[in-house]
Amino acid sequence: SQQGEEDPQALSIQEGENATMNCSYKTSINNLQWYRQNSGRGLVHLILIRSNEREKHSGRLRVTLDTSKKSSSLLITASRAADTASYFCATTDSWGKLQFGAGTQVVVTP
Amino acid sequence: DVKVTQSSRYLVKRTGEKVFLECVQDMDHENMFWYRQDPGLGLRLIYFSYDVKMKEKGDIPEGYSVSREKKERFSLILESASTNQTSMYLCASIALPGQGSAETQYFGPGTRLLVL
Secondary structure (H helix, E strand, C coil): CCEEECCCCCEEEECCCCCEEEECCCCCCCEEHHHHCCCCCCEEEEEEEEECCCCECCCEEEEEEEECCCEEEEECCCHHHHHCEEEEEEEEEECCCEEEEECEEEECCC | CCCEEEEEEEEEECCCCCEEEEEEECCCCCEEEEEEEEEEEEEEEEEEEECCCCEEEEECCEEEEEEEEEEEEEEEECCCCCCCHHHEEEEEECCCCCCCCCCCEEEECCCEECCC
């Protein structure tokens, strides 16, 4: 069963706009991570937020975590065509095992 | 940079064949993982290993086995390939706390397997 579930499943925006996607999970976690996957390629780690953190920034990325609601959000500001990809959230248990959601497909049009 | 490599990007096999997927990481990571990725289902964990010769079942181990004879290499084996094992297979490794970049999994490029 999936631990993380992303919302929306698909998102289409124009360059320069912000893209926001959400992730909900079911059990307690050590941390939550966001990954990007370009079509047919491997996953690239974007950002990790620990269970005792509420917000984290990395470049144009902003991640929030609300452990009381078991949810996280990823915001991409000033999107670019190169941001077109699928984005996955994943939670980590004490072994380092990741539980992934089904992902959000983001399309950024010029 | 951490490098995780997989032996093949694309494979075509026939039903009943034995299939080996190899994964090698060069950062001395303890834990390694095999996932499969299918449309609409995200990534699902097949097996993982936390040490040489150690293995643990993930969420969907049926039809698969693994081998970890050396720390840097983690192999996924399909004993008798079936069409429902057509998928994208992703290998990953992770640094343990204290090894630097703790808890970040690094992924290989993936192997797209087609079983006819």
